[in-house]
Amino acid sequence: MAEAAGSGTESGGGGSEHGSAAGSGGWRRPHGPLQRYYGPSAADAAEAAPDPADINGPHFDPEVYLTKVRSECRLGELLSREATLGREIRALDSDMQTLLYENYNKFISATDTIRKMKVDFRRMEAEMDDLASNMAAISASSARVSAALQDRHRRGAQLAGVQALLRKLQSLVEVPGRLRRWAAPGADPARALQCYTRARAVLRHYRHLPSFRAIEDESHSIMAELAQRLRARLRDETLDPKELTECVEMLLQLEEPPEELCEEFLSHAGARLEAELAALEAELPPSDPSGAASTPPPASDILDFVDRGSSTFVSNLCLLAASYRSLFKEHPGAEDGRLEAFASTLTTRYFELLERRLALERGLGDTSLLVRALDRFHRRLRALLELLPAAGAEAGAALVARAARERVARYLRALQTFFLGCLGDVRQALAAPRPPGKDGPGLPDLLATLSSSVLGQLKAVLAYVQLFTARDVAFASLPYFKGEFCVEAVREGLVVAFVRWLCRTARGFADSPAERGAPAAPPALLLLLARLCLDYEATTISYILTLTDEQFPPEDTGPAVTPGPALCAEARGAAQRLLDHYVQVQGAAVAQMLRKSVETRDWLGTVEPRNVRAVMKRVVEDITAIDVQVGQLFEEGVRRAQSSDSSRRAFSVYSSSRAPGRYAPSYTPSAPMDTHLLSNIQKLFSERIDIFSPVEFNKVSVLTGIIKISLKTLLECVRLRTLGRFGLQQVQVDGHYLQLYLWRFAADERVVQGLLDEVAASAAHRCLDPVPMEHSVVELICERG
Numbered sequence: 001m002a003e004a005a006g007s008g009t010e011s012g013g014g015g016s017e018h019g020s021a022a023g024s025g026g027w028r029r030p031h032g033p034l035q036r037y038y039g040p041s042a043a044d045a046a047e048a049a050p051d052p053a054d055i056n057g058p059h060f061d062p063e064v065y066l067t068k069v070r071s072e073c074r075l076g077e078l079l080s081r082e083a084t085l086g087r088e089i090r091a092l093d094s095d096m097q098t099l100l101y102e103n104y105n106k107f108i109s110a111t112d113t114i115r116k117m118k119v120d121f122r123r124m125e126a127e128m129d130d131l132a133s134n135m136a137a138i139s140a141s142s143a144r145v146s147a148a149l150q151d152r153h154r155r156g157a158q159l160a161g162v163q164a165l166l167r168k169l170q171s172l173v174e175v176p177g178r179l180r181r182w183a184a185p186g187a188d189p190a191r192a193l194q195c196y197t198r199a200r201a202v203l204r205h206y207r208h209l210p211s212f213r214a215i216e217d218e219s220h221s222i223m224a225e226l227a228q229r230l231r232a233r234l235r236d237e238t239l240d241p242k243e244l245t246e247c248v249e250m251l252l253q254l255e256e257p258p259e260e261l262c263e264e265f266l267s268h269a270g271a272r273l274e275a276e277l278a279a280l281e282a283e284l285p286p287s288d289p290s291g292a293a294s295t296p297p298p299a300s301d302i303l304d305f306v307d308r309g310s311s312t313f314v315s316n317l318c319l320l321a322a323s324y325r326s327l328f329k330e331h332p333g334a335e336d337g338r339l340e341a342f343a344s345t346l347t348t349r350y351f352e353l354l355e356r357r358l359a360l361e362r363g364l365g366d367t368s369l370l371v372r373a374l375d376r377f378h379r380r381l382r383a384l385l386e387l388l389p390a391a392g393a394e395a396g397a398a399l400v401a402r403a404a405r406e407r408v409a410r411y412l413r414a415l416q417t418f419f420l421g422c423l424g425d426v427r428q429a430l431a432a433p434r435p436p437g438k439d440g441p442g443l444p445d446l447l448a449t450l451s452s453s454v455l456g457q458l459k460a461v462l463a464y465v466q467l468f469t470a471r472d473v474a475f476a477s478l479p480y481f482k483g484e485f486c487v488e489a490v491r492e493g494l495v496v497a498f499v500r501w502l503c504r505t506a507r508g509f510a511d512s513p514a515e516r517g518a519p520a521a522p523p524a525l526l527l528l529l530a531r532l533c534l535d536y537e538a539t540t541i542s543y544i545l546t547l548t549d550e551q552f553p554p555e556d557t558g559p560a561v562t563p564g565p566a567l568c569a570e571a572r573g574a575a576q577r578l579l580d581h582y583v584q585v586q587g588a589a590v591a592q593m594l595r596k597s598v599e600t601r602d603w604l605g606t607v608e609p610r611n612v613r614a615v616m617k618r619v620v621e622d623i624t625a626i627d628v629q630v631g632q633l634f635e636e637g638v639r640r641a642q643s644s645d646s647s648r649r650a651f652s653v654y655s656s657s658r659a660p661g662r663y664a665p666s667y668t669p670s671a672p673m674d675t676h677l678l679s680n681i682q683k684l685f686s687e688r689i690d691i692f693s694p695v696e697f698n699k700v701s702v703l704t705g706i707i708k709i710s711l712k713t714l715l716e717c718v719r720l721r722t723l724g725r726f727g728l729q730q731v732q733v734d735g736h737y738l739q740l741y742l743w744r745f746a747a748d749e750r751v752v753q754g755l756l757d758e759v760a761a762s763a764a765h766r767c768l769d770p771v772p773m774e775h776s777v778v779e780l781i782c783e784r785g
Contacts, residue, residue: 189230189250227256241316244268245323252327262328266342269320273346276313280305280353284360298360305357306373310380313350317343321387343388351399358403364414367464370407371473374400378475401480404468408489411461415498418457419505422450423525430524443632447528451535458498458544465490466551486552487559495548496562499541503574506533510581523589524629526582531633533575534697537568576694583695583702586626587709590619594710598717603727609773612737612782613730619710620741626706627745630699637698640748703745711738711755719762725769732773735760737782 052061053068069078230251233239239247248265252258283298283305298305324339354377361370381396426446441449468485469476476482506529509521545564554561597615695701718731735756743749764770 227251231256239268241269241272241319241323245327248327258328262324262338265324265327266338269316270342270346273313273316273320276316277346277349277353280309280313280350283308284353284356298357301369301373302357302361303369303373303376306354306377309350309354310376313346314380314384317346318384318387321384325387340388343384347384348395351395355399355402358399358406361407362410364407364410364464367407367467370403371467371470374403375473375475382474397475397478397480400475400478401485404481404485405489405493407468408465408494411465412494412498412501415454415457415461415494416501416505419454419502422453426450426528427522427525430522443524443528443531443629447531447535447633450528451532451540454502455540455544458495459547461494462490462548462551465494469552483555484559487554487561490552491545491548491554491561495544496567499536499544499567500570502536503533503570506530507574507577510577520585523582523585526578526585527630527633530575530578530582530697533571533578537571537575541567541571575697579695579697579702580705583705584709587706587713590622590706590710591713593618593622594714595717598714598721601727603721603723603730604768606724606726606730608726609730609733609781611733611784613734616734616737619738623703623707623710623742623745627699627703630702634697634699634702637696637700637747639700639746640750700745700747704747704751707742707746707752708755711752711759715755715759715762718759719766721766723763723767725767725771728763728767728770729773731763732760733778733781736778740782 050059051057052059052064054060055065069081073081230247233247244265248261251261283300285298321339321343378396378400385396429441429446467473469481509526509529542564545567593615597613693705695705721727723731739752739756743752746752764772
């Protein structure tokens with residue numbers, strides 16, 4: 001009962017709320033009561049469980065509701081519930097009246113609109129019926145008009161066909177006249193042929209009719225005469241390629257035999273091309289079997305020659321090939337290799353002429369001009385090969401390769417000539433007389449000039465040769481120029497060959513004797529060439545090969561190349577041979593002075609020495625000059641530690657190891673000791689001196705070799721002479737003087753001392769009265785000298 005009262009109170013509150021809202025004229029919410037009146041929505045009804053006692057539910061049952069209220073509510077609650085229901089009913093009626101009043105005008109307008117639409121619809125139905133009847137009438141009329149038009153078109157087509165047939169018959173009747181007019185000499189044979197070609201099929205089709213047979217026979221007779229005139233014109237040598245092609249094309253359209261026309265076409269074109277080759281050959285001087293040295297130079301350069309050959313012969317041959325293929329492509333009998341054989345014979349002769357012209361390029365000239373000429377030739381040849389693949393592709397590529405190799409070979413000979421010219425300049429500078437007080441160019445300057453000149457010329461040659469492999473040159477893409485040319489022609493055939501030739505040429509100054517009457521190479525030149533080869537071994541060869549490999553990169557799978565160390569070994573061998581020969585030459589020059597001084601003197605009748613002989617002073621001066629000369633190009637070298645009294649060492653006719661006092665204390669003139677025995681004993685314990693051993697690349701080694709040769713010559717000359725007392729003393733003075741000055745030039749002073757001891761011992765052996773001079777007197781004479 002409390003729950004029912006609560007719900008009734010709640011409902012009553014809701015009704016009073018609505019009533020107050022309506023009475024105050026403010027905002028009203030009529031939808032809530034209407035919704036409760038009409039029931040919940042379908043979705044809410046589907047979600048809620050069916051309850052017949054729910055007054056707002058769709059399943060409301062009044063009997064169930066009244067039974068539930070009577071059983072659950074008291075009398076007061078029933079009366080309250082009745083009042084609440086009455087208020088809600090009145091609120092709903094009020095809401096319905098309000099809704100009706102608010103939408104009354106709209107209802108009236110909608111009713112009028114619907115009424116008018118019905119009237120308009122009926123009128124439209126009537127108009128559609130009228131339109132349908134009119135369309136039926138129009139369709140029937142159109143069908144009749146269409147039938148009339150089709151009939152008229154059919155009759156017009158029949159009339160046009162009759163007119164066309166009449167025109168064709170008229171044109172066929174006029175064919176002989178037209179052919180006679182256009183096929184006449186000097187007229188328009190191409191137009192006549194075009195007219196005949198159009199009428200020929202019709203005339204052949206209706207040949208069984210007498211009138212058509214007569215027209216065909218007359219037309220054929222006219223075209224036969226035209227064919228004869230074209231045949232005669234075909235044998236005219238003045239025809240250009242275009243006129244020749246037109247003539248053969250018309251004969252083929254006249255159904256002349258293709259095989260005969262093919263032969264005549266090639267014969268006429270061959271005569272013209274032969275004339276062009278003859279014109280090219282006329283520009284060349286006659287070949288001289290005895291040699292080309294007396295052949296005069298050509299009148300034009302190689303580029304002009306190639307341009308003329310390309311613009312006339314090659315262009316006309318390309319035009320001939322294209323015309324031949326165009327004319328006889330539908331005639332298999334003519335495509336039997338005739339064109340290929342014909343073109344191959346002509347291109348072979350053209351290649352021979354170009355080869356002869358290239359052989360006239362004896363001088364180096366402008367390499368870019370030659371490269372441009374070969375490039376233009378290759379491009380035109382490539383265009384020809386697209387039409388005739390068998391026209392000499394390998395021969396053309398080989399010709400370009402031979403021209404490039406020949407130019408590289410000429411550059412090699414030019415480099416060799418340039419080097420020999422530089423050597424001539426060096427020799428002239430070394431031999432040129434110098435005014436007093438004015439020094440000429442030193443050896444370092446000459447070496448620097450020679451080395452830089454040769455290297456600069458070689459780099460310039462590589463730059464010229466690199467034009468053959470430039471990117472904008474067409475033939476540079478050939479396999480030969482990508483591999484074999486870079487390795488065999490440039491690296492091996494030019495660079496390596498020049499370096500080896502240079503080493504051989506330099507070594508030739510030492511190996512080959514001078515020709516009779518020819519001046520021998522000056523020693524300074526030998527020294528300079530030795531230094532040049534040594535510099536090549538150290539740096540220049542490596543630099544040249546690296547530069548060559550950068551400019552002409554070899555392929556990984558290409559032919560083998562000469563390694564750099566092998567070339568360096570050849571250069572070092574040449575330098576060693578030159579330096580050894582320099583030592584021998586200089587040693588022989590000093591030895592010659594000593595030999596003459598010994599052989600021309602009377603050693604038995606000479607007077608007591610008072611001075612050092614002039615030849616000994618000259619020897620010291622020459623050795624000093626050689627020391628200065630070698631020091632300009634080679635390093636000092638390593639010397640053995642010198643003793644503190646090297647320049648003051650006592651020089652005696654007996655060496656310290658064979659002094660008489662050591663081996664014979666009872667030495668007396670009446671019992672002389674066998675000095676020969678003492679000398680042999682000394683040799684057993686002394687270090688052997690190799691006179692002609694290879695020298696090292698430094699100054700002290702070179703001077704030591706020259707001193708050994710000089711003193712060894714002096715020793716051998718003294719052994720062949722017989723001396724008196726004063727002769728022995730003169731040898732003693734000369735030897736001491738040489739010892740004072742020569743020890744400082746040698747790598748080891750013991751070498752100088754040992755050889756001078758040998759000289760003194762030999763002089764004592766050959767002396768009839770071996771009485772040496774006092775050492776103090778010897779020193780005094782040498783200091784005074």
